[in-house]
Amino acid sequence: MCLESTPEATEEKRSRQAVQRAIGVQLQARADIDAQHEIERRRDFLCDIMQESGQTTLVLGISGGVDSTVAGRLAQLAVEQRREQGEQARFVAMRLPYGVQQDADDADKALAFIQPDEVLDVNIQGASDALLESLESGGLTFDDAGQRDFVLGNIKARQRMVAQYAVAGTRGGLVIGTDQAAEALMGFFTKYGDGACDVAPLTGLTKRQVRLLGQHLGAPAELVNKAPTADLESLAPQKLDEVALGVSYEEIDDFLENRDVSERAFDTILTTYRRTEHKRQLPIAPG
Structure with missing residues (x-):
């Protein structure tokens, strides 16, 4: 008799499905969405937050990937x-390259599509390198070049957020984050870097759903379908997210939408989810 047909195998499958459902609920993921409704709902969410907070500006770094492209267009629509309601409002998009951005053309295409009110171009290389050099001058040592590069990658992510909050503080603004359910599930963001923001309009969307919103918004197909890369590692430029994660976004999305995934994918996702739990929580405090 095949293992899949035994009572133990059936119970294990039910248990796995229960885990998937529970995590999906926690991350506000849904299997089916109406793209136009979600576009309007999330645009209105940004409008409401601006009204409630009294802030007049939205700020977002544009990388050329589908997440920042969709979030940026939602911000501009908001x-x-x-302004149509008679209120003061402005969207500031930021280019935040480290030196020369290899996919700079994609960022340009994203900005042309988004049509932000203002674009600021801030190169973070000087600040990032200076901090790393200061740390080493202060006595910090690394095990190898790979560890040093990893630390520098997180410095880059945090430096980008420093720049965005400087603009928000100057303009009376809110910083937008691009985190969605797939990245939240895998903890695939830098704590207090790209994981830091005031508002996260893509919350709960799987990667394929972000792409769907991009299509409905009319974003360029090459950006909607672009293979995602965080591009934080200088020793491995343009390293694909799926290579770093060890699992595909298709499998991550299926997990979130409570669809069947392979045992290997399930184990990889669940292990990573548990290991990165601290990233999804407020700072730990005494009880």
């Missing part, structure tokens, strides 16, 4: 709606 501030335009606020």
Whole structure:
């Protein structure tokens, strides 16, 4: 008799499905969405937050990937709606390269599509390198070049957020994050770097759903379908997210949408989810 047909195998499958459902609920993921409704709902969410907070500016770094492209267009639609309501509102998009961005053309295409009110171009290489050099001058040592590069990658991510909050503080603004359910599930963000923000309009969306919103918004197909890369590692430029994660976004999305995934994918995702739990929580405090 095949293992899959035994009572033990059936119970194990039910247990795995229960885990998937529970995690999906926690991350606000849903299997089916109406793209146009989600676009309007998330645009209105940004409008409401601006009204409630009294802030007049939205700030977001544009990388050229689908997440920042979709979030950026939602931000621009939100501030335009606020202005139609007679309120002051502005969206500031930021280019935040480390030196020369290899996929700079994609960032340009994203900005052309988003049509932000203002674009600021801030190169973070000087600040990032200076901090690393100061740390080493202060006595910090690394096990090898790979560890040093990893630390520098997180410095880059945090330096980008430092720049965005500087603009937000100057303009009376809110910083937008691009975190969605797939990245949240895998903890695939830098704590207090790209994981830091005031508002996260893509929350709960799987990667394929972000792409769907991009399609409905009219984003360029090459950006909607672009293979995601965090591009934080200088020793491995343009390293694909799926290579770093060890699992595909298709499998991650299936997990979130409570669809069947392979045992290997399930184990990889669940192990990573548990290991990165601290990233999804507030700082630990005494009870």
